[in-house]
Structure formats: C-alpha cells, structure tokens
Amino acid sequence: MQEPRKPSDKFHGDVGSFITAADAKGRTRLHRVYEEEKLGLKPEEVTKAEFFGINRISKLMGRKDCVGIRVYYGRRYEDADGDPTTKDEGALKPRLVLVGVRADGSDIFEDTEGLKDRGDGDALADGHPCPQHC
Structure with missing residues (x-):
C-alpha cells in the first residue's frame, strides 16, 4: 500500500490529470480563438x-x-x-x-x-x- 502524500509534497510523478479528447480539443480551441480574436492573428499565424x-x-x-x-x-x-x-x-x-x-x-x-x-x-x-x- 502506498503511503499517503503530505500536503507539502507538491512535486511528484503523479501530478496532472488525464482529460478527455473533447476537453483537450475544447481547451486548445479556446486558445486559438483567443489568439485570433484578441490578438488579431490569422488562423495560420496561431501556434497551436x-x-x-x-x-x-x-x-x-x-x-x-x-x-x-x-x-x-x-x-x-x-x-x-x-x-x-x-x-x-x-x-x-x-x-x-x-x-x-x-x-x-x-x-x-x-x-x-x-x-x-x-x-x-x-x-x-x-x-x-x-x-x-x-
């Protein structure tokens, strides 16, 4: 059995969450929309x-x-x-x-x-x- 981590143990091999493809696509779409609308970039200028x-x-x-x-x-x-x-x-x-x-x-x-x-x-x-x- 794995020993429970202390709240101060912020940096370890299990940090981060796996997300669904839909969530990943939604987050990256928001980035592209922001770059295009707020910064005035063309779609081909946005680093995805x-x-x-x-x-x-x-x-x-x-x-x-x-x-x-x-x-x-x-x-x-x-x-x-x-x-x-x-x-x-x-x-x-x-x-x-x-x-x-x-x-x-x-x-x-x-x-x-x-x-x-x-x-x-x-x-x-x-x-x-x-x-x-x-």
Whole structure:
C-alpha cells in the first residue's frame, strides 16, 4: 500500500490529470480563438502546438532526481517556416521550453560554468511547431 502524500509534497510523478479528447480539443480551441480574436492573428499565424520526440523527453526525464517536467511559455523570433531569426528578420512567436524538476520543485539546471564539456543542454526546446509541422 502506498503511503499517503503530505500536503507539502507538491512535486511528484503523479501530478496532472488525464482529460478527455473533447476537453483537450475544447481547451486548445479556446486558445486559438483567443489568439485570433484578441490578438488579431490569422488562423495560420496561431501556434497551436509543438512536437517533441520521445528520446529527447526520456533524456530530460532521466536526469538525476527528476520527478517531472515543467513547461515554460516562451517566445523567440522566427521566420514563416518556424526557423530562428533575429529581431529584425522575424516575428516573435510563442514557443515552449521543457525543464526537468526535482521533488523540491527546483528546476534541474547543471552548473557547467568553467567546464570544458558544457553538456547537452539543460532544457528542451525548439520542437516542431504546428501549423508548419502538424
């Protein structure tokens, strides 16, 4: 029998809820409507999703002390194909950043300052954006 969690145990492997397809579609539809109506974007300009490969997610989850993933909302300058650009050459687009999280709620960032091998990165980003890659 599993020991009951204390209210202070916020970060563990069972956080989150599975929802129905109808609920998921409704939530994502509300996002698109908001982006189109409130921000004045055309349907093809709305970033609907990002795809991340299972191998990359598994590597992120495999970090020492990782109990889950935090998804940050971010933005970067991109061209129409979703490739990174400079501020002057592209449009500012919403992008996701995934970071491993410890049981105490802290983000897992390895301190590689001063090391010859800077590692493979602390966070996962640059998934395939949709609608470009749906």
